[in-house]
Structures are given as structure tokens and as C-alpha cells.
Amino acid sequence: MSISLSTVPEAVMESEPKERRYLIRRPKALQYFHNGQLKKAAEKERVAGRFELFFELLSNFADHLTEEPSGAKLLVFILVFTPAWHAWADAKENANNYYNDDILQRCAILWIMALLILYGNNANYVAEDIKALRATVAAYQCIWFTQLSFFFMYSVASHHHQTQNRIYAGLIFLGLFIWAPLYVEEVSHGAKIGIAFAAIIWEEVSYVVGFSPIVANMMGLEFSTAVDIGHEDDRYTAFTIVVLGESTYAILAGSPAEGGLTTRLLRAVWTLVIAFCFNSMYVFTDGAIENDHPIRRSVWTAFPWLLIHLPMSAGLLIGGHVSAYGTNHLMESGHRWLWGGGLGVGMLCMWVLAQLFLDCDPPGKLLLPKQL
Structure with a gap:
């Protein structure tokens, strides 16, 4: 009995499960710990290219610094680059835990990048123009509100990261108010610099507290992030x-x-x-x-x-x-x-x-x- 080679690929293709596509998909944790044991969901390969577009929107920060090198310009670079990095890191965190690749997640990425265009076009002038400062802070707060909304939505849709997602979203929500004094023109430049550094440190600490396994163990969580x-x-x-x-x-x-x-x-x-x-x-x-x-x-x-x-x-x-x-x-x-x-x-x-x-x-x- 012989088998035609031309029919083998068709048979193999028929036996392989077909990939499903979703317009809107319920978020599913791709990896998590259950009582200390790592669990991973079977998922297709996740690609990074879409998220590295974030960086292309931020490279002008270094261009502006190179044109007029000074200590003041370097300080501005640090204060505007770090929040933009946080925006990328949170988008990466969402994709790492929930790669739905549905219309909601794609629109969220596009929306955040649109806000980064507003952020990037004004951030270099925050020390010179109060309107540019307000536009920069407003864009960044909108980015964070979008991110924490998705973290809260994921905590409702999936119980695997529920507690830690809500802790992180709550801490980030509180952090939004730290940026508020930067809208006030009467606040001195020195005070605004201190406030910006305090907000940046708060965001770093929030990330460590929200997703640290030490905190998860202290709370005795059955499910935690991985x-x-x-x-x-x-x-x-x-x-x-x-x-x-x-x-x-x-x-x-x-x-x-x-x-x-x-x-x-x-x-x-x-x-x-x-x-x-x-x-x-x-x-x-x-x-x-x-x-x-x-x-x-x-x-x-x-x-x-x-x-x-x-x-x-x-x-x-x-x-x-x-x-x-x-x-x-x-x-x-x-x-x-x-x-x-x-x-x-x-x-x-x-x-x-x-x-x-x-x-x-x-x-x-x-x-x-x-x-x-």
C-alpha cells in the first residue's frame, strides 16, 4: 500500500488545530503561580515589534539634548524619558501577562502611542512653557489611566492575578494625584522637579510592591503573577x-x-x-x-x-x-x-x-x- 506524498501536507494541515481569531476576547492569564507552582497556558508566540514602536516616538528627547548639551537639558531628559519608559514597560507587562491580540488591546496600544505623540512633542519644552508642561502631564496621566483601567479590567476577567493587579492599579491611581501640582504656574521650578522625582519613585515602588512575590507570600495569595x-x-x-x-x-x-x-x-x-x-x-x-x-x-x-x-x-x-x-x-x-x-x-x-x-x-x- 502506498501513500501519495502530495496528500501528506493536506493530512497534516487537517490534523493541526486551526488558530482562532477574536474581535473581543476574554483576558486569560498566560502564566501564573498556583500555591507556588508555575502554570502556563498554551499560547501562540508573542512578538515584540509592535511595542518597540513606542521608542521611535521618544528618540527626539536625545536629539534635543544633543543640540544644546547642558546640565539643565540633561535633567529635563531624565524627567521626560523615565515616564515614557514606564509607559512602555507597562504596555509590555500587559502583553506579558495577557496577550489577547483582540480589538481592545490593539486600540489601547494605538491610543497610548497617540498620547505619546502629544507627550513627545511637548516634553522637551516643559521648562520653558507652562502650556507644554500641562500638555505633557495631561498626556502622561491619560496614559496611566488607560493602563490602570486595563489592569482593573483584567482583575475582573481573570482571578489568577486579581489581587496584585488591583493593588498595582490602586497605587498607580494614587500616583496620578502626585503630578497634579505641575499644572499650577505659581509652583516654583525647583518644587516641580522634586514633585516629578517623587512621582517617578512612587511608580517604581508601586511596580515592586504590586508584583513582588514577597508581598504575595506575605498576603498568602493562592494565585500570583509569574x-x-x-x-x-x-x-x-x-x-x-x-x-x-x-x-x-x-x-x-x-x-x-x-x-x-x-x-x-x-x-x-x-x-x-x-x-x-x-x-x-x-x-x-x-x-x-x-x-x-x-x-x-x-x-x-x-x-x-x-x-x-x-x-x-x-x-x-x-x-x-x-x-x-x-x-x-x-x-x-x-x-x-x-x-x-x-x-x-x-x-x-x-x-x-x-x-x-x-x-x-x-x-x-x-x-x-x-x-x-
Whole structure:
């Protein structure tokens, strides 16, 4: 008895379950802990590309800083980049826990990116124009209100992350009021800077409190949140590649190194070398052949691994943009400080990331050990 090869693919295709598509889908937790045991739902592969569009809306922050390097501009960059990072991180958190890919989730992502356009077009002028400051704060508060609304909706639709989602949504709701004094023109610039830093710290603490397994254990929760390490790694890797890619884009846009073998071409190549080396260092982490990821090791390595990406991305973004700027411009003292400081912060953060991994290679496996 013979079987035609041409019929095999059809038979295989008929035996495979067909993917269902939803207009509106009830949120389902993709991974969670049940009495300390990790449970994962069978889901299709989640892709990161849609969320890295967030970064393309934010790259002008570094451009503005590069054009007029100063301590005041650097402070503004920190205060506007960090909230934008939080917006991306929360969108990533939602996708990590509930990748519905339905019309509601897609519209929410589009709505948040539209708000980021408003945010990004006004954020660079918050120190100069009260209207720009109010527009920036209003856009950011709308972003957070959208995010916490989805966290609360997920807590109603699915019981697996119910308590922690509500705690986090409640803390973020309270944090919205911290930003309110920035609308008042009579409040001094120094006070507004302090308020902005307080709000940023509140958001960082809210994330740790809301999703920490320590808090979940203290409350005796039967169900608690879990992290898909592979998905989380993909998200941060994609974002880091986009950060480094901004500097390589800048050495091509407008042909700053035109004219053949010139000094400008050499500077552009060195900018590429810098981005390539940082990308290699990030991808190879601690250099071990076998290691334990910080998220898998313990909560004391997981949260530092998650949070350290913020200063690392900010530093690499600044350093990369200044490197590209130097291709066609003469660097002043302020540019050199930003260039060295940005890349230095990025390098230090990568060293910390490498230390958070647990090297599982036997002694003598590699030519040089992780710790010299």
C-alpha cells in the first residue's frame, strides 16, 4: 500500500488545530503561580515589534539634548524619558501577562502611542512653557489611566492575578494625584522637579510592591503573577537593539559622511563599532555557556535586572546620539561629557546585568572566568 506524498501536507494541515481569531476576547492569564507552582497556558508566540514602536516616538528627547548639551537639558531628559519608559514597560507587562491580540488591546496600544505623540512633542519644552508642561502631564496621566483601567479590567476577567493587579492599579491611581501640582504656574521650578522625582519613585515602588512575590507570600495569595522569562528577555533585547540602532540610523540619515574616505566617514564607522560592541556585550550577558537567568534565580536578582534597563537605555541613547552627532560636527565640552557619561553609564549597567546571572559552567570551561 502506498501513500501519495502530495496528500501528506493536506493530512497534516487537517490534523493541526486551526488558530482562532477574536474581535473581543476574554483576558486569560498566560502564566501564573498556583500555591507556588508555575502554570502556563498554551499560547501562540508573542512578538515584540509592535511595542518597540513606542521608542521611535521618544528618540527626539536625545536629539534635543544633543543640540544644546547642558546640565539643565540633561535633567529635563531624565524627567521626560523615565515616564515614557514606564509607559512602555507597562504596555509590555500587559502583553506579558495577557496577550489577547483582540480589538481592545490593539486600540489601547494605538491610543497610548497617540498620547505619546502629544507627550513627545511637548516634553522637551516643559521648562520653558507652562502650556507644554500641562500638555505633557495631561498626556502622561491619560496614559496611566488607560493602563490602570486595563489592569482593573483584567482583575475582573481573570482571578489568577486579581489581587496584585488591583493593588498595582490602586497605587498607580494614587500616583496620578502626585503630578497634579505641575499644572499650577505659581509652583516654583525647583518644587516641580522634586514633585516629578517623587512621582517617578512612587511608580517604581508601586511596580515592586504590586508584583513582588514577597508581598504575595506575605498576603498568602493562592494565585500570583509569574514572568515568562523568554518573552521578557525578547522584549528587553528588542528594545536595546532599537536603542543602539538609533545611533546607526543617525550616521546614515542625511548622509553626514558623504565625500569618500574622510574623517567624517571614520567617525561614522567608529560610531557603528561602538553600537556593535555594546550590542554584543548585551546579547552575550555574562559570557557563560550555561547560566541561570536573574529572574529565575531570586526576587533579589529579578527586580534589579528589570529596573537596571532604564538607566542603561537612557545612557546608551545619549551616548549613541552624541557619537552620531560628532560625525559631522565639532564636539564641545558638553558633548564630550554627555558622550563619555552616557556610554559609561551604559557600560556600568551592563556589568551589573552580567553580575546578576549565575554562572553554571564548571571550572576551566572557559579560557577566562567570569570573576578575575
